[in-house]
Amino acid sequence: xxxxxxxxxxxxxxxxxxxxxxxxxxxxxxxxxxxxxxxxxxxxxxxxxxxxxxxxxxxxxxxxxxxxxxxxxxxxxxxxxxxxxxxxxxxxxxxxxxxxxxxxxxxxxxxxxxxxxxxxxxxxxxxxxxxxxxxxxxxxxxxxxxxxxxxxxxxxxxxxxxxxxxxxxxxxxxxxxxxxxxxxxxxxxxxxxxxxxxxxxxxxxxxxxxxxxxxxxxxxxxxxxxxxxxxxxxxxxxxxxxxxxxxxxxxxxxxxxxxxxxxxxxxxxxxxxxxxxxxxxxxxxxxxxxxxxxxxxxxxxxxxxxxxxxxxxxxxxxxxxxxxxxxxxxxxxxxxxxxxxxxxxxxxxxxxxxxxxxxxxxxxxxxxxxxxxxxxxxxxxxx
Amino acid sequence: xxxxxxxxxxxxxxxxxxxxxxxxxxxxxxxxxxxxxxxxxxxxxxxxxxxxxxxxxxxxxxxxxxxxxxxxxxxxxxxxxxxxxxxxxxxxxxxxxxxxxxxxxxxxxxxxxxxxxxxxxxxxxxxxxxxxxxxxxxxxxxxxxxxxxxxxxxxxxxxxxxxxxxxxxxxxxxxxxxxxxxxxxxxxxxxxxxxxxxxxxxxxxxxxxxxxxxxxxxxxxxxxxxxxxxxx
Numbered sequence: 001x002x003x004x005x006x007x008x009x010x011x012x013x014x015x016x017x018x019x020x021x022x023x024x025x026x027x028x029x030x031x032x033x034x035x036x037x038x039x040x041x042x043x044x045x046x047x048x049x050x051x052x053x054x055x056x057x058x059x060x061x062x063x064x065x066x067x068x069x070x071x072x073x074x075x076x077x078x079x080x081x082x083x084x085x086x087x088x089x090x091x092x093x094x095x096x097x098x099x100x101x102x103x104x105x106x107x108x109x110x111x112x113x114x115x116x117x118x119x120x121x122x123x124x125x126x127x128x129x130x131x132x133x134x135x136x137x138x139x140x141x142x143x144x145x146x147x148x149x150x151x152x153x154x155x156x157x158x159x160x161x162x163x164x165x166x167x168x169x170x171x172x173x174x175x176x177x178x179x180x181x182x183x184x185x186x187x188x189x190x191x192x193x194x195x196x197x198x199x200x201x202x203x204x205x206x207x208x209x210x211x212x213x214x215x216x217x218x219x220x221x222x223x224x225x226x227x228x229x230x231x232x233x234x235x236x237x238x239x240x241x242x243x244x245x246x247x248x249x250x251x252x253x254x255x256x257x258x259x260x261x262x263x264x265x266x267x268x269x270x271x272x273x274x275x276x277x278x279x280x281x282x283x284x285x286x287x288x289x290x291x292x293x294x295x296x297x298x299x300x301x302x303x304x305x306x307x308x309x310x311x312x313x314x315x316x317x318x319x320x321x322x323x324x325x326x327x328x329x330x331x332x333x334x335x336x337x338x339x340x341x342x343x344x345x346x347x348x349x350x351x352x353x354x355x356x357x358x359x360x361x362x363x364x365x366x367x368x369x370x371x372x373x374x375x376x377x378x379x380x381x382x383x
Numbered sequence: 384x385x386x387x388x389x390x391x392x393x394x395x396x397x398x399x400x401x402x403x404x405x406x407x408x409x410x411x412x413x414x415x416x417x418x419x420x421x422x423x424x425x426x427x428x429x430x431x432x433x434x435x436x437x438x439x440x441x442x443x444x445x446x447x448x449x450x451x452x453x454x455x456x457x458x459x460x461x462x463x464x465x466x467x468x469x470x471x472x473x474x475x476x477x478x479x480x481x482x483x484x485x486x487x488x489x490x491x492x493x494x495x496x497x498x499x500x501x502x503x504x505x506x507x508x509x510x511x512x513x514x515x516x517x518x519x520x521x522x523x524x525x526x527x528x529x530x531x532x533x534x535x536x537x538x539x540x541x542x543x544x545x546x547x548x549x550x551x552x553x554x555x556x557x558x559x560x561x562x563x564x565x566x567x568x569x570x571x572x573x574x575x576x577x578x579x580x581x582x583x584x585x586x587x588x589x590x591x592x593x594x595x596x597x598x599x600x601x602x603x604x605x606x607x608x609x610x611x612x613x614x615x
Contacts, residue, residue, distance in 0.1 A: 002499055009487040292483045295444055296497045296544075297472025299465050378436070378445040381479070 007309045010282065018314070021278040025318025025360065026325065028264075028271040029353060033326025035260040036349035040182075041334065041342055042256040051216045053113070054223055055245035056083075057208040059236040063088070065205035066235050077229060079213050079222040084109040087195070087207035091154035091168065093144060100140050102154060102188040103207075104195035113210050116179040123148070123174025131194045134170035137185030139342070141175045148172055154188070160200045168198070182342055210242070268356070275364035279311050283368035290372050291380030304373040311365025312358070319357035323350060391551065391584050392418035392441055397450030399436050399607075410436050412607040414450070423578040423585045425598035427613065432604045434588040435556055441586055442475045442554045443467045455551060472500045476545030476583075480557035482537040484529040484544075490516060491525040494543045501548070515543035519573060535566030542573060546583070553577065555587040559594050571597045 011018045056074065058064035065087075074083040089102035107127045111117060119127070119135060126148075127133045136146055146152065150172045160166050170190050178185050196203065213222045223239035230237045240248075283290070290303055298306075327345060334343035399411040410433040418424055418441075426434045439445040440452050443459045452460045454474065462470060484493045494512040503511070516522055519539040529537050538558060545553055555574065559567030575597050577583045587598060595601045603613045 002505070005492070006485075006488075006496075006499070009485070009492075013487050288483065289485055292479070292485075293496070294468065295442070295471065295477050297468050297475075297500050299468040301465075302468075302500075376445075378439045381444075381483075382435075 003306060003309065004313075007306060007313055010286070010306075010310055011313060014282075017278060017281070021275055021314060022318040022321075024271055024274045025315055026322040028267045029319045029322025029357070030325045030329070031267055031322075032264050032353055032356065033323045033345050033349065034329055035264055036353075037326070037330045037343055037345045038335075039257050039260040040344070040346050040349070051219075051241070051243070052213055053242040054211040054213060054219060054226070054239050055208055055242050056211055056226055056237050056239040057245070059227075059238045062208060064235075065202060065207060066209065066237065068204050068206050070209065070230070070235070070237075071206075073229060074209060074211055074226055077222070077225050079215060079218055079225065081212045081214050082109070082113060083209050083211045084113045085192070085206035085209050086110075087192075087205075088158070089154070089156065089190075089195075090158045091156045093152070093154055098144070100143075100186045100188060101184070102190070104192040105189050106192050107189075110189065113212060116183045117176050118179050119174050119176045123176075126173035127191070130171055130173050131191060132169065132171050133173040134188060134190035135174040135176050136172060136188045138175055138177050139185040140188060141172075143186075146172055146175070148174060152188075159195070159202070161198050162200050164200065178342075181344060181346075184342060186342075211239070268360070272360060272363055275311070275314060275360060276367070278314070279307070279365050279368040282310065283307055283372050287375065287380050290375055291377045294375065294377045295381065300373045303375070304369045307369035307372045308361065308365045311369070312361040315357050315361035315364065319353065319360065323353045389420045390417050391420040391422075391455060392416070392586075393451075393453040394437075394440070395451045395453075397440065397447040397452065399433065399440065399445075400448040410607055411440075411447075414607065414609060416602070416609060418584065418586065420584055421578065421582045423575065423597070423599045424587070425595035425601040426586065426588045426604055427590065427592075427595050427601060428604035430590075433607055434604050437604065438554050438556055438586060438588050441552070442477060443471050444477075469500075472497060472548065474551045476542075476548065476550040476553045478538070478541050478545050478553065478555040478558045480560040482529070482534075482541045482561075484537055484540055486529050489526050489528055490521060490532065490540045490543075493529070493540055494547050496544060497548045511547055512543070515547040516540070518546065518577075519543045533566070534562050535569055538562060538566070538570050539573065542570070542577075546577065546581075551584060553583050553585045555585060557588055557590065559589070559591060567591070567594065 056066070056070075058066055068085065071083050071085055074080055084106060086103045086105050089104060091102050092098055093100070107124070111119060111124065123135065127135055134152065141147070152170045152172050154168045154170065156166045156168055161168060176185065211226070213219060215222075219241050223241070226239040227237050293303055293306070294300070330343060330345055394414060394416040397411055397414045398409070401408045401410060414437070426437065428434050436445065440447055441454070443462070446460050451458055457470070459467060459470060485496070488496070491509070491512050494515050495508045498508040498511060513522070513525065516525055519542050521536060521539050521543065524532060524536060529540070532540065553574070558574065559570050562570060571594055574585055574587065578585050578599070585598075587594070589595050602609050602611060
């Protein structure tokens with residue numbers, strides 16, 4: 001710590017250069033944090049996907065419907081404990097940009113299948129007793145300022161009502177939370193019986209099934225059994241673990257993770273050049289002073305440590321403030337005004353960020369530091 | 384009762400050869416020198432005669448190509464780089480022609496620099512730096528940065544930095560070379576006082592005959608050899 005003022009005073013020597021380098025490092029880490037939050041939003045749910053759950057969809061595509069009657073047939077397959085269906089409703093609230101997932105489900109079965117959805121007993125009871133009742137995730141409720149008791153009109157883009165009407169009205173009877181970070185709290189869930197009786201077409205058909213299996217280690221085998229059950233039928237299925245399903249769903253718009261990491265890698269490469277250049281200049285213009293330090297008794301390693309310390313302080317200040325800025329921006333909400341299922345910087349990303357700060361400091365500082373370490377006092381003082 | 388004068392620096396049969404590509408430059412050849420404790424020795428000689436090289440060898444800033452350099456009975460040419468650095472920190476104070484102060488540190492912090500290598504507390508470091516600055520007559524300039532000090536004042540700070548660890552040996556490489564006559568005289572008086580009142584052994588490289596006159600002995604270096612007489 002007693003050398004910190006020496007490190008700090010060296011950084012203050014060229015204030016403009018230091019500030020510009022700090023800003024560039026800060027922007028890099030801000031991007032790292034922010035893009036990390038977006039990446040995690042797109043892969044939302046994968047981390048919390050139940051290892052004992054399979055998703056069964058139409059073999060051709062998830063937008064192809066499956067018979068409602070499959071539920072009981074799936075439940076009879078060995079290794080299957082329970083099956084519930086969901087259907088993509090695809091409506092919008094007030095305007096097209098107010099988009100979020102809406103699905104008709106069987107309340108009791110659905111809540112049992114997804115224990116990570118936390119709903120108060122009172123709200124659960126209200127949902128079970130209200131045919132037009134719906135529950136919304138906390139994120140969506142807060143996004144639109146909904147509260148229990150509100151009547152929520154949703155404009156259907158797929159499922160028109162009998163008579164051709166596109167507006168469905170629901171009574172908001174509950175707001176749910178996630179049992180852990182990463183649980184999707186943007187969904188709007190309403191009762192399947194209400195949907196089933198009111199829709200204009202598609203009676204007896206549902207979107208896909210979530211299946212709970214008794215032995216996760218036999219997931220592949222159970223999935224194969226389910227697919228075999230419906231093979232050569234007009235509605236063949238594809239069963240897969242929930243995590244794989246969510247990953248495939250996220251990949252529909254491209255490998256978001258790869259795109260994000262490519263951007264971050266390019267930014268970091270540039271930043272390393274900037275920070276490395278700063279450190280190289282800082283050492284080159286101080287050759288004489290470093291030689292004096294050695295002449296006074298600082299060891300080769302001591303001088304190496306001082307230069308690396310400068311690099312670490314530079315990367316540390318820039319990196320930590322960048323991550324803090326990313327944290328602040330993320331806490332202000334997602335860039336789509338709340339339509340991303342979950343938007344936060346995962347702790348792992350933060351830890352990776354701190355490791356990257358260390359690596360940035362090391363890579364940017366190591367060559368100038370070695371140069372300083374190898375400096376021969378007599379030669380350097382003669383310059 | 385007679386007092387025995389102890390030898391502090393003992394240089395024996397020292398060669399120093401610099402290599403520039405395939406060319407070898409013999410700067411010092413078979414040089415012998417003994418410097419008694421508490422002596423104020425001036426080293427003179429033409430440019431390129433090897434004065435600074437000799438000073439660097441005595442201060443452990445460089446190593447001889449051959450021969451031995453002992454200070455206080457310790458063969459410093461045989462020490463590892465790390466131990467040599469520690470030895471310098473303990474036993475040598477360096478005064479440079481161009482002061483070589485850290486421009487972004489105050490006079491006080493510049494003087495404290497060598498003390499960072501000790502186990503002294505922050506307050507003790509500050510106290511000792513203040514004493515060193517007082518010795519050189521700069522108590523009123525402790526918070527000033529080098530750019531706000533005159534050349535003479537900067538050299539005083541340099542001397543304070545050199546003596547703050549209370550070293551055995553003060554090595555001064557043309558300490559008045561960048562100063563006007565008045566400031567130079569003040570610096571020389573200060574060095575003389577350090578030699579006479581505090582018993583510091585001083586080796587001073589200089590081109591200036593007036594500066595050399597302040598020393599207790601003057602040696603001339605020419606073509607890698609020492610003599611007591613200047614070569615015509």
